[in-house]
Amino acid sequence: MSKLVATCSRIREPNRRMAEETQRFLDSKTKPRRSLGRLEDLACQISAIRGTSEPEPPRKAIVVMGADHGVAEEGVSAYPQEVTGQMLLNFARGGAAINVLARHAGAQVVVVDMGVKVPLPAVPEIRVHRIGPGTRNFTKGPAMTREEVVAAVEVGTRIAEELVRDGVSLLGIGDMGIGNTTAASALVAVFTGAPAEEVAGRGTGIDDVAFKRKVDVIRRGIAVNYPDPQDGLDALAKVGGFEIAGLAGVILGGAASGVPIVVDGFICGAAALAATRIASLTAGYLISSHRSVEVGHQLVLQALGTKPLLDLDLRLGEGTGAALAMNLVEASLYILRDMATFTAAGVSDSGA
Ligand SMILES: O=C(O)c1ccc[n+]([C@@H]2O[C@H](COP(=O)([O-])O)[C@@H](O)[C@H]2O)c1
Numbered sequence: 528m529s530k531l532v533a534t535c536s537r538i539r540e541p542n543r544r545m546a547e548e549t550q551r552f553l554d555s556k557t558k559p560r561r562s563l564g565r566l567e568d569l570a571c572q573i574s575a576i577r578g579t580s581e582p583e584p585p586r587k588a589i590v591v592m593g594a595d596h597g598v599a600e601e602g603v604s605a606y607p608q609e610v611t612g613q614m615l616l617n618f619a620r621g622g623a624a625i626n627v628l629a630r631h632a633g634a635q636v637v638v639v640d641m642g643v644k645v646p647l648p649a650v651p652e653i654r655v656h657r658i659g660p661g662t663r664n665f666t667k668g669p670a671m672t673r674e675e676v677v678a679a680v681e682v683g684t685r686i687a688e689e690l691v692r693d694g695v696s697l698l699g700i701g702d703m704g705i706g707n708t709t710a711a712s713a714l715v716a717v718f719t720g721a722p723a724e725e726v727a728g729r730g731t732g733i734d735d736v737a738f739k740r741k742v743d744v745i746r747r748g749i750a751v752n753y754p755d756p757q758d759g760l761d762a763l764a765k766v767g768g769f770e771i772a773g774l775a776g777v778i779l780g781g782a783a784s785g786v787p788i789v790v791d792g793f794i795c796g797a798a799a800l801a802a803t804r805i806a807s808l809t810a811g812y813l814i815s816s817h818r819s820v821e822v823g824h825q826l827v828l829q830a831l832g833t834k835p836l837l838d839l840d841l842r843l844g845e846g847t848g849a850a851l852a853m854n855l856v857e858a859s860l861y862i863l864r865d866m867a868t869f870t871a872a873g874v875s876d877s878g879a
């Protein structure tokens with residue numbers, strides 16, 4: 528059995544009984560029933576995933592994967608391709624938005640080079656798992672081979688499993704890749720059946736001319752490669768990216784290890800959709816952190832059946848929305864652990 532098949536076979540449905548027990552415990556605390564709204568839902572979801580009605584506040588890590596995209600040569604981004612590698616070095620030095628927000632959330636940042644165009648200088652803060660020097664331009668054929676996509680997904684599953692083994696109990700995911708909103712849009716068009724012009728957005732801030740080009744590139748990518756919407760690996764290989772495949776792997780590995788995964792914006796959402804096509808039970812392990820400005824993200828959220836926690840007009844990527852949402856996830860577990868019950872505090876309950 529391949530490593531990936533073995534990982535997927537370990538994914539279990541979250542334990543609904545634990546969620547119910549946690550809800551009863553929350554109902555015994557000094558507040559009108561359900562008055563902490565979605566914080567209560569979060570605590571219940573995490574109880575079900577962790578398999579305990581009293582999960583401890585988590586140890587957090589955000590896996591940020593970067594890679595380049597052959598399709599960038601079509602002129603679909605507002606920024607040059609070398610920014611991908613330069614930003615990975617910025618992550619390594621601790622100076623990017625994700626570093627600031629992860630520090631605020633108390634989360635470790637794990638930076639992974641999945642295949643930027645030009646190899647980076649070796650630094651201890653970047654894990655190097657290069658599948659190649661960027662994907663191939665998917666308007667001319669598949670972005671990668673079946674072997675490459677499996678290798679990329681398995682990088683992610685391994686990293687997730689290793690982090691959980693080392694004590695991490697809440698994972699976040701983030702992406703970096705010039706051109707990757709084009710790849711993510713193509714994936715979302717494949718998985719949802721929506722037309723390219725409804726899925727594509729402005730990414731890093733392209734003008735109307737580049738936007739038209741982007742829509743055409745997405746259409747051609749799908750027409751040339753004919754990705755199978757029922758086969759997550761096929762779609763990822765044909766129009767995805769190394770970092771998107773790797774992040775789908777982090778989700779699969781996290782779910783197989785019994786930890787929740789906080790998903791960032793549009794690109795991570797496309798990775799999450801791919802993960803659910805590879806193993807449908809992963810859906811119960813996902814927490815959508817925020818609603819991205821990228822228009823296609825709404826389709827992703829609908830397809831995942833999740834409601835985002837935040838709506839802050841973010842469109843940066845890197846895992847920034849995931850880092851912000853981790854504060855809420857953690858807060859829900861502090862409520863569960865530390866809030867007094869009606870009985871303990873001597874406060875009268877409604878009797879309901
Ligand atoms: O996460 C999002 O929703 C998001 C929305 C728009 C852009 N981005 C980031 O911008 C980069 C891709 O934009 P583009 O225009 O080069 O396709 C990539 O590094 C993403 O992390 C991210």
Ligand SMILES: Cc1cc2nc[nH]c2cc1C
Pocket residue numbers: 606610614702703704731843844845
């Ligand atoms: C500077 C820069 C930082 C980013 N972080 C994620 N995507 C990005 C794209 C650019 C262009």
